[in-house]
Amino acid sequence: MSTMVSVQEVTKVYKRGSEELKVLDSLSLDVPEGEFVALMGPSGSGKTTLLNLIAGIDQPTSGAVVVGGRNIAVLSEGELAKWRSHSVGFIFQFYNLIPVLSAVENVELPLLLTKLSKKERRERALTALKVVGLADRSSHYPRQLSGGQEQRVAIARAIVTDPQVLVADEPTGDLDAKSAEEILKLMETLNQEFKKTIVMVTHDPRAADRAHVQRHLEKGVLQLR
Amino acid sequence: MKYLPFVFKHLRRNWVRTTSTVVAMAVCIFLLCTLRSVLSEVDSMLEASSATRLVTRHSVSLTFNLPVAYESRIESVPGVKAVAKTIWFGGSLPAKKEGQADETEGDSTTDWSKFFNNMAVDADKFFPMYPELTIPPDQWKAFRETRQGCVIGSKLAKKFGWKVGDRFFLESFIPPYRKRSGPFEFEVSGIYDADLAKYPGTDVSTMYFHYEYLKEGVGREIGVGTYALEIANGDQAASVGKAIDALFENSSATTITETEQAFKASFIAMAGNLAFLLNGIGLAVAFTILLVTANTMSMAVRERRTEIGVLKTLGFSSAHVMGFVVGEALLLGVLGGALGVFGSETLLYGLSHAPGITEILAGMGLSGLELKPAVAALGLFIAVALGLFAGFVPALSAYRAKITDILRTV
Structure with missing residues (x-):
């Protein structure tokens, strides 16, 4: 299996006024293609920062982040935005759906950046909703959906552009046990049937157990366990 | 064009606020167009004066x-x-x-x-x-x-x-x-x-x-x-x-002798410095509306910080996001401007066709009072400019917003 994500000697330092805070310290991590990795660790250990670097929404202070063979640490903000639009799908803890858009419009949103026609965009969005089992709720607005359903719409939005990598920041953190189980099953399906590489941050050991590999961070350093 | 429905949906999010802003903008443009039309009519009346004609009147x-x-x-x-x-x-x-x-x-x-x-x-x-x-x-x-x-x-x-x-x-x-x-x-x-x-x-x-x-x-x-x-x-x-x-x-x-133009202007000025008054009202209203619209857009952007972060995460560039905010502000301007111009046109048409009022206006030399295309275009331009100015600062803040900063506060 080739490497889908390669984090090489990455250091991330945040500046708070004159104070510098090293969040990641020369961290290296390889995620093979089709892998399902869970990143665990206490609050402030740097797991979300690492996830943000892999998703291309933040850039390292030093080191390289290679995703799908491309070092995204050297891309400009505009290039990163373009890269994110087709290469990575992001799943948030609080779903972050746009409340004024229906489920299908939310899923269709990333496709506005493509050259697809309106009809093609709608078809793809409906297909993504079918994959997450919500085709019958396509016209519902987020306020009309349960937390689990909202998260499934958010997952549909993440996969609609068919990205190579899915990153999830505590995707079950705001859900009850039953909904969380449904979401985890869905992520397993995406990993096993659709061969998506998934990097998931979680505090929940049960969620982490569903991943193939668990990696633990502490004070910005990966722990060997 | 494919982003337009998205911008419209956002405007409908808080329809009371959107409606009040559009109405406020419409009132502003209505006043500007109406006052400008009156001034324009006065100006054309003055322009019709000959330089070789004078008027002598009691001082x-x-x-x-x-x-x-x-x-x-x-x-x-x-x-x-x-x-x-x-x-x-x-x-x-x-x-x-x-x-x-x-x-x-x-x-x-x-x-x-x-x-x-x-x-x-x-x-x-x-x-x-x-x-x-x-x-x-x-x-x-x-x-x-x-x-x-x-x-x-x-x-x-x-x-x-x-x-x-x-x-x-x-x-x-x-x-x-x-x-x-x-x-x-x-x-x-x-x-x-x-x-x-x-x-x-x-x-x-x-x-x-x-x-x-x-x-x-x-x-x-x-x-x-x-x-x-x-x-x-x-x-x-x-x-x-x-x-x-x-x-x-x-x-x-004793007498005052002045050019016909000055005489007409002074005749009109019996009601005060008309041009100053009308322009002053127009400017004050426009400035107030600029603040109102800017406040509306700032509130709209502030309450959508998370969504801005999400849009950027999904791959929308900072320019895209800025465009959405400016687009919303422009739409507010266009809607308010169109409504204001329509209102002004309706009023001026009504005045120039209403029995009794038409004659009084004619008596004041304002028989040709109407909304001229140039004034309507000026009204629309001001509305769009107000929208643009009002939306620029919130749009810039959306442009500059960093995804990680936004998502950290979620």
Whole structure:
């Protein structure tokens, strides 16, 4: 299996006024293609920062982040935005759906950046909703959906552009046990049937157990366990 | 274009706020367009003035008349070509027309709904000063020969359906110009017109009749409201005016002589500094609306910080996100502007067609009051500019927002 994500000697330092805070310290991590990795660790250990670097929404202070063979640490903000639009799908803890858009419009949103026609965009969005089992709720607005359903719409939005990598920041953190189980099953399906590489941050050991590999961070350093 | 529905959806998110902002913007543009139209009409009226025509009036007020004896003395001033007596009659129709039984016959109450501008003039001297007013020779001849004759502007003729030979009655609301036996009777001797392409702003809604007829009617000396003068050289207007005023400096009726344009402007300025007032109101309203819209957009962006972060995470560039915010602000501007222009057009159309009001406006020289395309375009432009300015700062903050900073606060 080739490497889908390669984090090489990455250091991330945040500046708070004159104070510098090293969040990641020369961290290296390889995620093979089709892998399902869970990143665990206490609050402030740097797991979300690492996830943000892999998703291309933040850039390292030093080191390289290679995703799908491309070092995204050297891309400009505009290039990163373009890269994110087709290469990575992001799943948030609080779903972050746009409340004024229906489920299908939310899923269709990333496709506005493509050259697809309106009809093609709608078809793809409906297909993504079918994959997450919500085709019958396509016209519902987020306020009309349960937390689990909202998260499934958010997952549909993440996969609609068919990205190579899915990153999830505590995707079950705001859900009850039953909904969380449904979401985890869905992520397993995406990993096993659709061969998506998934990097998931979680505090929940049960969620982490569903991943193939668990990696633990502490004070910005990966722990060997 | 594919982003437009997305922008519209956001505007509908808080429809009360959106509606109030659009209405506020509409009121602003409505006021700007309406006030601008009034000013534009005033300007065109002033532009229609000739540089070689002066007006001499009482220095205290237009309501004080000047002695008739001033005419020959003014004529003697070097540079003066002609002098004509004029009096603003202030007459209106007492709803009585020859050949028609009228229940208000004998009633001298002024009918303001039929008010129009009418003046008693020394016709033989007055009309040659106004070459822009054209009267067919036979009608001019008839006017000169008919004591009760009058010439009316083509617009006025159209308004009342008058034609040459028609008779009507007018009664002034100014007591010294009334006669005991009732209203003055007039006969339409001629209908004058003007080439509005060559002389834009020329008033074709006034009625002129003989000064002597008024004087005889009231049965005593009535003085002169204003003297209309023609001078040989427009460049000498100031010196000629000064010379005329100097003639009467030590008399009981001192004068002010000014160009026709200045006279019209001062006539309008009796209500205060109109241009300053109207422009001031317009600017104050526009500035207030700028603040209101800016506040609306700032609130809209502030409450959507997370969504901005999500959009950027999904791959929308900072320019895209900025575009959405500016687009929303522009839409607010366009909607408010269109509504305001429509409102102004409706009001001005209503005023220029409403019985009673039309005549009052005509009496003030504002007979052509309408929303001109240029003013409507200016209104829309200001609305769009207000939207753009109001949306720029919130859009810039959305542009600069870092995804990690936004998502950290979720």
